Amino acid sequence: EPEVTQTPSHQVTQMGQEVILRCVPISNHLYFYWYRQILGQKVEFLVSFYNNEISEKSEIFDDQFSVERPDGSNFTLKIRSTKLEDSAMYFCASRLGMAAFFGQGTRLTVV
Amino acid sequence: AQSVTQLGSHVSVSEGALVLLRCNYSSSVPPYLFWYVQYPNQGLQLLLKYTTGATLVKGINGFEAEFKKSETSFHLTKPSAHMSDAAEYFCAVSDRTGNQFYFGTGTSLTVIP
Numbered sequence: 075e076p077e078v079t080q081t082p083s084h085q086v087t088q089m090g091q092e093v094i095l096r097c098v099p100i101s102n103h104l105y106f107y108w109y110r111q112i113l114g115q116k117v118e119f120l121v122s123f124y125n126n127e128i129s130e131k132s133e134i135f136d137d138q139f140s141v142e143r144p145d146g147s148n149f150t151l152k153i154r155s156t157k158l159e160d161s162a163m164y165f166c167a168s169r170l171g172m173a174a175f176f177g178q179g180t181r182l183t184v185v
Numbered sequence: 186a187q188s189v190t191q192l193g194s195h196v197s198v199s200e201g202a203l204v205l206l207r208c209n210y211s212s213s214v215p216p217y218l219f220w221y222v223q224y225p226n227q228g229l230q231l232l233l234k235y236t237t238g239a240t241l242v243k244g245i246n247g248f249e250a251e252f253k254k255s256e257t258s259f260h261l262t263k264p265s266a267h268m269s270d271a272a273e274y275f276c277a278v279s280d281r282t283g284n285q286f287y288f289g290t291g292t293s294l295t296v297i298p
Contacts, residue, residue, distance in 0.1 A: 080228075105283060117229070117275060117288040130284040165228060172217050172236050172283055176229040 076100045078177035080166050086183045087156055095151045095180045099168030106149045107167040107174060108141065110134070117165070123149065156184045187212045187278045191289035199297045204263040206292045208250075208276030211257060218259040219277040219286070220250055229275065235259065246270070271296045 079098045087093050099106050108120040121141055122129040128141065140152045149168075153160055161184045167174040192207040210216055220232040233244025240252040246269075250261045259276060276289040 078228075107286070109286075109288075116290045117277075119285050119287070122284045124284075129282075132285075167229075167286075169283060172279070173219060173231055173234045174283075174286055175231060176221070178228040 078166055078168055078175055080164075080177035080180050082180060083178065084181045084183070086185060089158055089184050090155050093153050093156055093182065095153075095164050095166075095182070097149045097151070097166030097177055098147055099149055099166065100170070100175060101147070103168035103170045103175075105129075105169045105174075106141075106143070107169075108151045109165045109167065109176075110162040111165065111179075112159075112162045120151070120164075153182075156182075158184050160184050187216060187280060187285075187287045189276050189278050189287055189289035191274075191276050191292050193292055194290065195293045195295070197295040197297055198266045200268055201265050204248075204261070204266045204270065204294065206261040206274050206276075206294065208259045208261065208289060209257055210259060210276070210278045212278060212280065214280055215254075216278045216280060217283070218250075218252060219279075220244065220248070220259075220261050221275045221277060221288075222246075223273040223275065223291075225272075232261070232274075266294075266296045268296050268298065270294060 081096045106123040111117045121131040121135045163179045165179045167176045190209045218235040221229040235252045243249045277286045279286045
């Protein structure tokens with residue numbers, strides 16, 4: 075069964091460093107998303123992406139964040155200068171119809 | 186704008202008992218509604234969805250949910266709980282653009298043997 079895959083599963087980074095979280099959406103899907111879940115809190119929307127541009131973004135998605143679809147298969151989230159409060163589980167999702175399918179997540183720990 | 190409220194952050198049921206997880210939504214337009222399950226240290230897995238048509242929808246693992254427009258609810262049920270159902274359950278809503286999915290705060294289900 076097709077699935078969204080995310081790498082790495084865990085990432086530890088020092089505060090102020092740049093990180094890139096990688097996602098391979100389901101191959102025929104057209105809409106892509108990043109969400110995050112701080113430990114013990116709700117799943118929060120970051121950004122949606124369609125037709126090679128951002129469709130919508132939340133207040134969390136400030137200038138420190140960017141997304142890219144560098145080729146036909148990958149979808150990346152970059153955090154330019156990580157903060158302690160960026161520590162969270164980051165989920166990538168994709169959809170073709172109305173249901174979004176999520177990856178297993180990348181646990182980002184900023185120290 | 187859409188929002189989701191899940192009543193009860195923790196629910197405990199005995200094995201074999203009925204599971205009822207509550208979800209109410211607010212939406213200015215007819216929404217699409219979803220339930221996702223998250224097992225420990227895993228991602229979000231789609232359980233079921235309502236988009237149009239029959240208001241009672243069946244999902245995986247014996248779960249079902251009923252869209253009740255008059256009550257703005259989309260409660261998740263399962264007739265008989267199994268130990269493997271222990272997980273975090275999230276209700277989500279999106280508008281018809283699908284640009285954003287709004288999640289509830291989640292309900293942690295414990296199944297007691």
